[in-house]
Amino acid sequence: MGDELIKLVEGFNSISTANGIFHGVVAALDGWLCTTLLPMNVINGGDFYSGHYKRYGINVQAVCDANLRFIYVCVAGPGRTNDNRAFHRLTKLRKWLQKLPGEYFIVSDGAYTLSKKIIVPFGGAQAKE
Numbered sequence: 001m002g003d004e005l006i007k008l009v010e011g012f013n014s015i016s017t018a019n020g021i022f023h024g025v026v027a028a029l030d031g032w033l034c035t036t037l038l039p040m041n042v043i044n045g046g047d048f049y050s051g052h053y054k055r056y057g058i059n060v061q062a063v064c065d066a067n068l069r070f071i072y073v074c075v076a077g078p079g080r081t082n083d084n085r086a087f088h089r090l091t092k093l094r095k096w097l098q099k100l101p102g103e104y105f106i107v108s109d110g111a112y113t114l115s116k117k118i119i120v121p122f123g124g125a126q127a128k129e
Contacts, residue, residue, distance in 0.1 A: 005026055005100070005101070005104055008025075008026040008027060008065055008066070009023065009024060009025065009026055009104070011065055011066030011067060012025040012026070012065075012066045013025075014066065015066050022107070022119070023103075024103045024104050024105055025104075025105060025106065025107055025119075026065075026100070026104050026105070026106060027063045027064065027065060027071060027072075027106045027107075028063065028064055028106065028107050028108065029061070029062070029063050029087070029106050029107070029108040029112065029118065030061075030062060030083070030108060030109060030111075031059055031060065031061050031062075031076075031083035031086060031087075031111065032059075032060045032061075032062060033050050033052075033053050033055070033057040033058070033059060033060075033079055034057050034058050034059075034060050034075075035053070035055050035056065035057040035079075036048070036056050036057050036058060036079075037056060038056050039056070046080065047078040047079075047080045047081075048078040048079045048080065049079060049080055050079040050080060051080070053079075055079075056079055057078075057079035058075055058077070058078060058079055059075070059076045059077045059078065059079060059081045059082075059083070059086045060073065060074070060075055060076065061073070061074050061076045061083070061086050061087060061090055061093075062074075063093065063106065072093055072096075074090055074093070076089050076090060077089060082111065083109075083111035083112060084111055084112050084113055087112055097117040097118070098117070100117060102116075104117075105117050105118065105119055106118055106119070107119050107120075108120055109121065
């Protein structure tokens with residue numbers, strides 16, 4: 001795991017303009033709504049409707065390296081599932097994060113919960129404090 005993590009960190013350091021502030025980033029996490037038609041033969045079709053995007057789909061969670069290559073992809077739920085809830089369904093990814101040595105972490109957007117292994121940006125009122 002060591003050499004691979006060092007290569008991931010070096011990749012993000014090479015494209016970062018933050019002067020080493022985020023040293024230790026190994027990957028970026030985000031969700032994507034893969035739009036579909038209303039699935040047939042499902043018990044609750046409303047579960048597939050994303051109110052945010054106003055369309056049907058499935059929630060896909062993905063992690064990529066600094067070169068935008070996917071290192072993890074998972075269909076995490078129907079389109080109504082928000083990214084944070086979907087993330088908590090990703091048992092293998094969460095176990096991998098728990099095994100990361102202390103100095104390594106991933107970055108995501110504000111849809112996820114800040115933790116020791118996931119860094120999220122400040123938003124709204126938090127950014128003004």
